Amino acid sequence: MQLExxxxxxxxxxxxFMAPINGNYIxxxxxxxxxxxxxxxxxxxxxxxxxxxAAQKAFPDWSQTSAEEKxxxxxxxxxxxxxNLEALALAECNDSxxxxxxxxxxxxxxxxxxFRFFATGIxxxxxxxxxxxxxATNITLRQPVGIAGCxxxxxxxxxxxxxxxxxxxxxxxxxxxxxxxxxxxxAYLLAKIALAAGLPEGVLNIVHGTGPCxxxxxxxxxxxxxxxxxxxxxxxxxxxSLAAPKFKKLSLELGGKNPTIIFADCDWEKMxxxxxxxxxxNQGQICLCGSxxxxxxxxxxxxxxxxxxxxxxxxxxxxLVNTSNQGAxxxxxxxDKVMGCISAAIAEGGKILCGGNSVHPEGRxxxxxxxxxxxxxxxxxxxxxxxxxxxxxxxxxQPFDSADEALKLANDAAYGLAASxxxxxxxxxxxxxxxxxxxxxxINCWMLRDLRTPFGGVKNSGVGREGGxxxxxxxxxxxxxxxxxx
Ligand code: NAD
Numbered sequence: 001m002q003l004e005x006x007x008x009x010x011x012x013x014x015x016x017f018m019a020p021i022n023g024n025y026i027x028x029x030x031x032x033x034x035x036x037x038x039x040x041x042x043x044x045x046x047x048x049x050x051x052x053x054a055a056q057k058a059f060p061d062w063s064q065t066s067a068e069e070k071x072x073x074x075x076x077x078x079x080x081x082x083x084n085l086e087a088l089a090l091a092e093c094n095d096s097x098x099x100x101x102x103x104x105x106x107x108x109x110x111x112x113x114x115f116r117f118f119a120t121g122i123x124x125x126x127x128x129x130x131x132x133x134x135x136a137t138n139i140t141l142r143q144p145v146g147i148a149g150c151x152x153x154x155x156x157x158x159x160x161x162x163x164x165x166x167x168x169x170x171x172x173x174x175x176x177x178x179x180x181x182x183x184x185x186x187a188y189l190l191a192k193i194a195l196a197a198g199l200p201e202g203v204l205n206i207v208h209g210t211g212p213c214x215x216x217x218x219x220x221x222x223x224x225x226x227x228x229x230x231x232x233x234x235x236x237x238x239x240x241s242l243a244a245p246k247f248k249k250l251s252l253e254l255g256g257k258n259p260t261i262i263f264a265d266c267d268w269e270k271m272x273x274x275x276x277x278x279x280x281x282n283q284g285q286i287c288l289c290g291s292x293x294x295x296x297x298x299x300x301x302x303x304x305x306x307x308x309x310x311x312x313x314x315x316x317x318x319x320l321v322n323t324s325n326q327g328a329x330x331x332x333x334x335x336d337k338v339m340g341c342i343s344a345a346i347a348e349g350g351k352i353l354c355g356g357n358s359v360h361p362e363g364r365x366x367x368x369x370x371x372x373x374x375x376x377x378x379x380x381x382x383x384x385x386x387x388x389x390x391x392x393x394x395x396x397x398q399p400f401d402s403a404d405e406a407l408k409l410a411n412d413a414a415y416g417l418a419a420s421x422x423x424x425x426x427x428x429x430x431x432x433x434x435x436x437x438x439x440x441x442x443i444n445c446w447m448l449r450d451l452r453t454p455f456g457g458v459k460n461s462g463v464g465r466e467g468g469x470x471x472x473x474x475x476x477x478x479x480x481x482x483x484x485x486x
Contacts, residue, residue, distance in 0.1 A: 001080065001196050003087040004095075005185045009040045011047055011208060012056030012191035015201025021046040026181055026210065031097035031335075032319050032328040034367040040184045043209035045217035048176065051205035052223050055174035056145045058202030063144045063172040070170055074119035076197040077190075081112035084193065091185040092122055097328030097369065098282050099319045107159045114162040116210050117451045118471070122170040125472050136484045142476040144172035145225040145249060149218040149287050151211075153231040153241075154180035155285040155391075160172045161187055164177035164228045165204065167471035173226075176205045176218055180231075182331050195476070211235055219243050226475060226479075229253070230287075233415075233460045251464035251474050253287070253456055255389040256417030259410035260290030260446075261432070263403075263423035264299045267444065268306075271422045276310045278420060278446040280373045283329055284393040287441070288418045288447055292386055294406050297399040304377070304397065308354050311373050317361045328368040329392060335369035338392030343376060345385040345394075351378040355393070381412045382478050389415065403428055411437045439465070 008025065010017040018474040020041035030037040040048070081088065088111070089103035098107075130138040150164035161179050168175045179187035191206045207214055215235075219227055219242045226249035229239050233254040243250050260275055278290045295303045319327035329335045335358070342356050355374030360366050377397040379385050386396055400406040410419055418440040421429045426443070433441040442448060449455075454465035464474060 001084070001192070003084045003189050005091050008036050009038055009184055009188045009208060011041050011043055011051070012045070012188075012194075012204070012206040013051045014057070014205065015195065017191070020044070020209070021050070028095070028181070028184060029331065030094050031331055032094075032365050032368040034332070034369065037094055038185065040181060041208040043207045043214040046208070047207050048214060048217035048221055051176045051207050052147060052221050054202035054205055055176055056223060058408050059146060059174045059201055060451055062174055062200060062203045065172065067125075070117055070172070071119045071123050072089055073197060074115045075164060075172060077082045077193055077199070077477065078112040078115035078119065080193040080197055081108065081115065082443045082471055083310070084189070085109070088186055088189055091189055093184070093319050093327075093425065096154060096157060096330050097319055099324050099327045102282065102327075107156060111158040111162040113451065114159070114166045118166040118170040121468070121472060123168070125171075125469070134485075136482055137165055139405050139481045139483075141479040141481060142473075143479060144228065145475060145477050146173060148173040148175050148228065148475055149221070149224040149226050150175055150177040151215050151218060151227070151229045151231065152177075154182035155178040155282065155287070157183035158190065159188035160230050161190065164230070167466075168228065168475045169204065171472050171475035173475055174203050174205075176221075176224060178209065178214055178218055179208050181208065181210050203433065215239075216242060227248060227251070228466075228474065233255070236462060238327070249474065251456075252462040253464075253466060254460060254462040255391070255458065256287045256461050257292060257387065257389050257413045257415040258288065258418045258420075258438070259413075259436075260293045260420045261406050261410060261419065262293065262295045262299070262303065263421075263425070263428070264296045265424045266422035269425060270444065272306055272310055274446050275307065275422070276314070279395045280314060280326065281447075283326055283371070284373075284395070285330060285391055286447075288409070290418075290420055290446070291390060291395050292409075292413070293395055293397050294400050295397060296406075296408050297401050300397075300399040304353060308375060311354055311375060314373055316359050316365065316370050316372065318365045324459060326370070326373065326393065330369075332369055334392070337391060338371055338394065338476045341385065341388070341390045341392070342394060343435060345376050345379065345396075347382070348383045348384055348385065349378055350376040350383070350396070351399070359379055381409055387413065396477060403432060407432055407435055411435075414460045415457065416459035417461035418442070
């Protein structure tokens with residue numbers, strides 16, 4: 001198959017590509033060039049209702065489809081993602097501004113891994129049975145919830161879209177999914193792939209549009225029983241307020257303000273390049289990026305010297321060029337927000353150690369939304385820079401004198417998604433790991449992912465866990481069936 005993104009995307013409902021019922025479109029821009037990329041449907045409740053009807057029609061057969069057949073179909077989707085790696089990577093790069101090599105090496109391969117992982121997972125997903133000795137047997141059935149709504153953000157577009165869709169489908173649900181309006185292209189191409197793979201019509205429906213209009217129509221539709229959302233804490237709050245009174249199942253993966261804790265006894269050679277990555281990968285637009293770097297006071301000055309030297313090596317430029325380490329930010333709106341955060345940091349007393357400016361690469365990217373990797377010191381834990389999620393190439397440095405002080409600083413945040421700890425004292429690291437308020441702790445590494453592990457945050461970083469059995473459990477309802485022997 002030949003995958004190509006047209007200039008006008010369509011919704012994918014009941015196995016058919018179609019225009020939005022209201023005929024309205026939103027302009028989508030390539031953030032690396034600030035030029036027009038495509039138009040996407042500005043769908044509303046009418047399109048969502050159509051998608052739900054298609055899903056409802058498909059559900060009786062899909063929910064009864066054997067694990068073997070789902071395994072085959074989901075693996076076929078994974079195969080087609082791999083076969084179309086180049087087209088998908090280019091679409092992701094043009095939509096998001098992230099380097100093409102990153103799309104090729106990380107985003108798109110991970111999307112196919114998501115399908116393979118849950119294709120296999122469903123073959124091993126077992127029910128439980130509890131015997132009341134001599135009297136009865138209880139069987140816990142795990143049944144699909146019905147129609148699941150999956151809503152994803154722009155930072156890891158296909159990667160996170162498929163992280164929700166694959167387990168929802170594997171568990172026997174039909175899906176109504178909405179990608180971010182900022183990065184819709186690979187979701188559109190995924191619909192082409194699902195069709196080519198032979199996924200029955202109506203099992204996966206993809207509607208495009210904005211959060212308030214299309215997203216909220218998904219969240220509030222009475223026949224959508226579970227909402228899996230990844231995005232900002234602000235939108236998560238709104239979604240929870242809409243869905244909770246309707247008693248829907250909710251999985252909310254939200255923002256972060258992750259600490260990176262560096263002790264004097266760490267493995268310097270391993271720590272330094274990893275902390276550059278954990279700070280600035282994907283222009284700092286990964287929910288797991290460490291944006292508050294806490295450094296033991298005795299190595300604070302040495303860390304500044306070596307870290308700044310390494311950060312200055314990062315090449316910012318055209319995402320299509322292989323040597324660009326850093327691409328563009330995802331949109332003009334986000335670029336303005338991050339530049340505003342840098343100004344606010346200066347206004348509240350922050351000292352810029354490097355970066356702080358927008359960048360205008362020569363050539364086709366001169367009008368794109370690029371920002372230098374920015375390192376700021378001199379701000380305490382109460383400053384807004386250390387409290388609000390920036391979600392861009394901006395980190396702060398704070399010194400600490402003891403493990404207790406580091407822990408206090410780490411936990412002094414409204415968020416609790418991930419943390420990383422750098423020390424060769426494994427006792428200190430593990431003790432700290434038990435006390436850090438976050439869903440994920442990395443010791444002497446960052447973003448080392450195993451898809452079987454629970455993924456998610458605490459506090460304002462959300463509720464629920466994705467990954468492994470957690471995802472399959474979320475997309476199923478348990479039912480206890482008790483049989484008395486006589
Ligand atoms: P966002 O909340 O603006 O949008 C995310 C998605 O939700 C988009 O598809 C959007 O259209 C939709 N949406 C927005 N408002 C909605 C509403 N009221 N009802 C229904 N849908 C709505 O987030 P974003 O700017 O696209 O993404 C960046 C955010 O995502 C950051 O805060 C980041 O930390 C977070 N994030 C979290 C994780 C995680 O796993 N915890 C992973 C990636 C990104």
